[in-house]
Amino acid sequence: MNFETLKLGFKNYLEELKETSNKDYNVESSEASIFMYANEFKNYITDELNCDTSIFSKSINDILKMDIVNGKLVDPNEENSGDSFNISDNENVPEESVDGEIAADASIENAPVVDTEGADNAVAPEEGNNENILTSILNNLFEDESVKGLLDTDKSGDLNDEEIQTFLDAIKGIDGNEEDISLEDILGALQAIQDESFSLEPEVEEPEVEEVDDVQQPQSAQQPSNVSSGGNAGRTSGGNVAPLQSSQPQEKTLVDMTKEELNSELNKAQSDLSTKQDTLSSLLDGSDSKIQDLQGNIDEAYEAYQEQLKLVDEDLAKEVDELKTSIDDKQAEIDAKELEISNQETVVSNAENSYNNAVSTRETLESSLSSLKSADRSNMDSDKQAELDSKIADLEQKIETAKKAETEAKEAWDDAKDKLKQLEDDKTELETGEGGLEELESQMTELEERIAEEHPQIKQYMDDYNDAKEDLATYKDSAISTAKADVVQAQDYVNEINTAINEVENKEKAAEYSLNPKDQYNSEEGQRLVDTAMDMLAKYGSSTGYCATGVSRTMAMAYGISMGGNGCDWDSNMDQLVSKGMFVEVTSEYPSSGDLTSLPAGAVVCWEATTGTGGGGYEYGHVTIADGNGGEISDHHASNIYQTIGGRSDTYRVYIPV
Numbered sequence: 001m002n003f004e005t006l007k008l009g010f011k012n013y014l015e016e017l018k019e020t021s022n023k024d025y026n027v028e029s030s031e032a033s034i035f036m037y038a039n040e041f042k043n044y045i046t047d048e049l050n051c052d053t054s055i056f057s058k059s060i061n062d063i064l065k066m067d068i069v070n071g072k073l074v075d076p077n078e079e080n081s082g083d084s085f086n087i088s089d090n091e092n093v094p095e096e097s098v099d100g101e102i103a104a105d106a107s108i109e110n111a112p113v114v115d116t117e118g119a120d121n122a123v124a125p126e127e128g129n130n131e132n133i134l135t136s137i138l139n140n141l142f143e144d145e146s147v148k149g150l151l152d153t154d155k156s157g158d159l160n161d162e163e164i165q166t167f168l169d170a171i172k173g174i175d176g177n178e179e180d181i182s183l184e185d186i187l188g189a190l191q192a193i194q195d196e197s198f199s200l201e202p203e204v205e206e207p208e209v210e211e212v213d214d215v216q217q218p219q220s221a222q223q224p225s226n227v228s229s230g231g232n233a234g235r236t237s238g239g240n241v242a243p244l245q246s247s248q249p250q251e252k253t254l255v256d257m258t259k260e261e262l263n264s265e266l267n268k269a270q271s272d273l274s275t276k277q278d279t280l281s282s283l284l285d286g287s288d289s290k291i292q293d294l295q296g297n298i299d300e301a302y303e304a305y306q307e308q309l310k311l312v313d314e315d316l317a318k319e320v321d322e323l324k325t326s327i328d329d330k331q332a333e334i335d336a337k338e339l340e341i342s343n344q345e346t347v348v349s350n351a352e353n354s355y356n357n358a359v360s361t362r363e364t365l366e367s368s369l370s371s372l373k374s375a376d377r378s379n380m381d382s383d384k385q386a387e388l389d390s391k392i393a394d395l396e397q398k399i400e401t402a403k404k405a406e407t408e409a410k411e412a413w414d415d416a417k418d419k420l421k422q423l424e425d426d427k428t429e430l431e432t433g434e435g436g437l438e439e440l441e442s443q444m445t446e447l448e449e450r451i452a453e454e455h456p457q458i459k460q461y462m463d464d465y466n467d468a469k470e471d472l473a474t475y476k477d478s479a480i481s482t483a484k485a486d487v488v489q490a491q492d493y494v495n496e497i498n499t500a501i502n503e504v505e506n507k508e509k510a511a512e513y514s515l516n517p518k519d520q521y522n523s524e525e526g527q528r529l530v531d532t533a534m535d536m537l538a539k540y541g542s543s544t545g546y547c548a549t550g551v552s553r554t555m556a557m558a559y560g561i562s563m564g565g566n567g568c569d570w571d572s573n574m575d576q577l578v579s580k581g582m583f584v585e586v587t588s589e590y591p592s593s594g595d596l597t598s599l600p601a602g603a604v605v606c607w608e609a610t611t612g613t614g615g616g617g618y619e620y621g622h623v624t625i626a627d628g629n630g631g632e633i634s635d636h637h638a639s640n641i642y643q644t645i646g647g648r649s650d651t652y653r654v655y656i657p658v
Helices: 003-020 038-048 060-064 129-143 145-151 161-171 183-194 259-285 289-312 314-373 382-432 437-454 456-512 523-540 547-559 567-579 593-598
Strands: 057-059 067-069 072-074 180-182 583-585 604-607 622-626 652-657
Touching: 003 038, 038 183, 057 060, 057 129, 060 161, 060 180, 072 129, 129 145, 129 180, 129 183, 145 161, 161 183, 180 183, 259 314, 259 456, 289 314, 289 456, 314 382, 314 437, 314 456, 382 437, 437 456, 523 547, 523 622, 523 652, 547 567, 547 622, 567 583, 567 604, 567 622, 567 652, 593 652
Parallel strands: none
Antiparallel strands: 057 180, 067 072, 583 652, 604 622, 604 652
8 A cells, every 4th residue: 555545544534533523623625644633643553554653664774875856765776666565454544446546445455464462453564665655754744845844944945865864863763762763753753843843953951960070080970861751742652862842043032132132123113013003093083994995885875864864854864964963073082082092091101111110220220329338348448449439429329310210200100191091081071971972872863763663664774874884883893902902012012122221221330330340259258158168068078079069068058059060060050149149250350270379268169171081170170169268168178279170271260259
């Protein structure tokens, strides 16, 4: 049986499944290929055909030896490319007749059967044909446009050797075996493509390894493992490869953008907001093309209604026309007021955002002032103290200016809210007040009831007119609601960008008024960390080769935090503590490793792994805590701090407690 026959049998299977399940399988508008329903195709193979999927596999090396012709795998050693395999008695697989048509109820009999455990009617491959069917599945996969678009990385329109090999490398191992490509591998990739979680590069999880330092051998560590729990996208069974992840580049978020990028994004967002506001305005002032068309229908229906009404009662027709004019004028006033309200809502939103940003700026400056005032002056000379006093005075002045700006922003926000409230009250008065729209429409309803009773022959014209009005009202309500929501969403995004810009500017202000990192050193906190490190050694004992373990234990005892990794990983840990305001980096203050002997108590030094060989610090880096006397503490106390860990690219970073 060839692959096309297999797909047709699968389509019949889906037809039956559609009748017994709640899922609406789309089998009419497509070939119902495995590229739409990968999991169902697996069930069809295993449950309906009683097939052991292990026979659908081919050595990865054999596949890569094939030729690539027009984006397809071609085996030069196979004369017959019929892609067929035999299936024992099974009603779900149609048979091809002599003339090529499909016999709907035919089955393939007298086929050899593979004696597999738990399968009495298993698929049995003819010699070589199990390879053909897998190749055919892959080639059909390469023809699927959505899949081909992902694999054709050079956008040439055809798949080349490198692209196909990259794809096969990405999916091999989904079934737990990286030596071949199997049906399980393919189905896992298909599911990942459907889930939009496909990547040409399998994601490898970083192992968590116990740490080592200097020239000691690495500790017994957890071995790297890529085994994932069930439920990951792109997985159909357990295996030892990572789930496929999206290969699409992630868009930059606002927090990742520079100030220049944020300003550019703001310009685009404001343009988008203006477009959406124009859309709303056209709906409210009646210039929208759809509204004009519907208004034309109303005018046409009203003209016919008036002509008939004049024939029976000209005075009544005049009364209707005058009341209609009053209703139209009132509706125009309400629409104009609605536009004012919408514009004012934007003003309120901007004012609120400006106030919140003013509060944030004032708080940032006050935080910087607090840091300056709490700085340790004991190690500062007179020039540094004078510089500090100057910064404090300048900052206090800026805080007063920021407080004034905050007050003005709050007043502007309150004024904007008050104006919005007045506009909303005005609109309510136009709608429900004396002589308002509701009263006028009530009068029209009573008048129309009288007309229908006195002149039933023209009721159809009146109904046509009212139906046309209802069509317009329905469209306007929906369109205006959508347009308002779009405006609010666009305005919110503008405000988010303005907030992000304000945060960047606040960080710049904080950096301008921060102390020299070295001057922020907290001697009491540094000594406390050294004392804790010595207590840790007393509790756990000394060793060599386990530097990061010693520092991890010290941090846990000192701060109640848990951090792991090798010595070369600890710069990331310290960066987290910097972001929490517990440490600052002062690497630039200690440019030579010889300077490390003068580090203050509690300073943390993180060494990267080097290009040297031989294990220990070469491969795993080093992390330690300076004792303030030229020595260091990690998993032991050394009187001389490390100034090199060997290799050809020694690199370190230094942090001090603040």
